[in-house]
Amino acid sequence: MPVPHTSLTPRVMGRLRLASQGLLGGGFPTVPGAVRWMTAMQAQDLGSALWAVGQRVPGTAASDVRAALDAGTVVRSWPMRGTLHLLAPEDLRWILGITSDRLMNLVAGRHRELAITPDDISHCRDIAVKTVEVLKAAEGAAGASREQLFQAFEEAGQITKAQRGIHLLGSLCQRALLVQGPMALSNGKVGVQQLFVPFDEWIPESRDLGREEGIVELLFRYMRSHGPATVKDFSWWSQVPLTEARAALKVVQDRLVELEFGGTSYWLSPETAAMLDDGVPGSRSFLALPGFDEYLLGYQDRSLVLAPEHAELVVPGKNGVFRRIMVSGGEVVGTWSRTVTGKTVGVTPEPFAGQLGPAAERSFQAEGRAYLKFMAS
Structure with a gap:
């Protein structure tokens, strides 16, 4: 049954979102735990992503988040909307299974302009794997930088100018062939770039979810960590078509609570909705x-x-x-x-x-x- 909404206001709805996202109260005990709860956290700007995690995990430092990236307990990749996110490593492959085809269709025209074919992508996969192997043997490197991969691509006849190299790398990551691994060093200091490594080497164990099951899982976790939110919010966030998102909602709606506000249905976890019984905290946060x-x-x-x-x-x-x-x-x-x-x-x-x-x-x-x-x- 929908929760009574007589006391709902935009600020109350906002505080419910703060609670769902671990931004009120004690937050989460660990960096991987926070990222896993959020499912995917926008991370194209690394400094912003570090502080986003820090706000949800009290007592941590930026170095703790970088250490999680170095250890592979958190990964940073392009799971949706063509944008970098932080994720739990075991979630990346099945989410890509849901989102990558749509993204690759969106860039197909650009790939034709850049003369990128499936054979080119397969060729670059082989080049990338070989480059990482050589760097490990010669230097003990944990992976290859973007610049090192571009140089290897060029030497093998794969042009990288005019964003062609970026699209080739992106395609390899979208197909779960490469993934960003540990942080690269710049002049002896940790920089903002990450090394690329073969996906299966960096993430040896992945969850296996089919498309329908995966969309259900993704929607439930989104509503639990971002609610109150609408099905349209989820569809935009995940780029899952609205028809499939609505079908998934029917599967999990008994595990969620519906709030009606402003003539719109919002969904959230029962635990967060229970805060409405005694007053949602954080009015002075x-x-x-x-x-x-x-x-x-x-x-x-x-x-x-x-x-x-x-x-x-x-x-x-x-x-x-x-x-x-x-x-x-x-x-x-x-x-x-x-x-x-x-x-x-x-x-x-x-x-x-x-x-x-x-x-x-x-x-x-x-x-x-x-x-x-x-x-x-």
């Missing part, structure tokens, strides 16, 4: 979330937590680049930035309206100190 955080980006309709008139302040010019956001009591109230003055690194709030009140300013500064400590460690 204040978070400084990274750009691209799932709290805002992970939905087709973001108007519940972000007023439409402020949307372009978060995504200027609708260019797809999400700025860092401040969230007060479930509502996005502004953006924030990292500032550097000489040798001093700080944070600056950029509220949508006026200035932050004294309590909010104190909360923001505490969040800023936590962010700077996290990123420096």
Whole structure:
């Protein structure tokens, strides 16, 4: 039965989402646990992805998330929307089985322009595997960098200019032939790039789910970790066609709770919905979330937590680049930035309206100190 919605407001709905995503209360005990719960976390900007995990796993440091990538307990790849995400390693193959065909169809025209054929992709797979083997034997390397693979492609007659190399690499990852592995070193320091390794070598064990079963699993986990959300939110997030998404919802709706708000059905876990009985916590919560955080980006309709008139302040010019956001009591109230003055690194709030009140300013500064400590460690 639908939960009564007489006390629902956009801010309450936002706080329910905060709770579902582990952003209220104690969060998650481990980095892999947080990523596995979220199923897929937007991660094209690595620094933002590190802090997104850090906000959900209290007491961690950026180095802990990098260590999880190095150990393979978390992977970073392109499972959906042609965008990098963090995932649990055992989930990547079956999710690609659902999403990759659609993405490859979308880029088919571009591949024709770049003269990329199935034989070219198979050729580059062989080149990539051989390159990793040679680097391991000669240097003890854990994988090959993008530049090393491009050089090997070129030497074998595969052109990499005009984005052809990027599309070849992307195709190998979409087909679960390659995957990004440990972090690469740059001048002796950990950089922002990862090495590429053969998929089966880096992820020796994967779950095996067929398409229908996989979509059901994906939808359930999305609603559990992102709810309250709509089936259209899920379809946009996963790129699963709406017809298949609705069919999957029928399978799992008895394991979820439906909320009707504003004439729309939203779905969430029973555990999160139970918070409505005693009042949803977090009315005074204040978070400084990274750009691209799932709290805002992970939905087709973001108007519940972000007023439409402020949307372009978060995504200027609708260019797809999400700025860092401040969230007060479930509502996005502004953006924030990292500032550097000489040798001093700080944070600056950029509220949508006026200035932050004294309590909010104190909360923001505490969040800023936590962010700077996290990123420096």
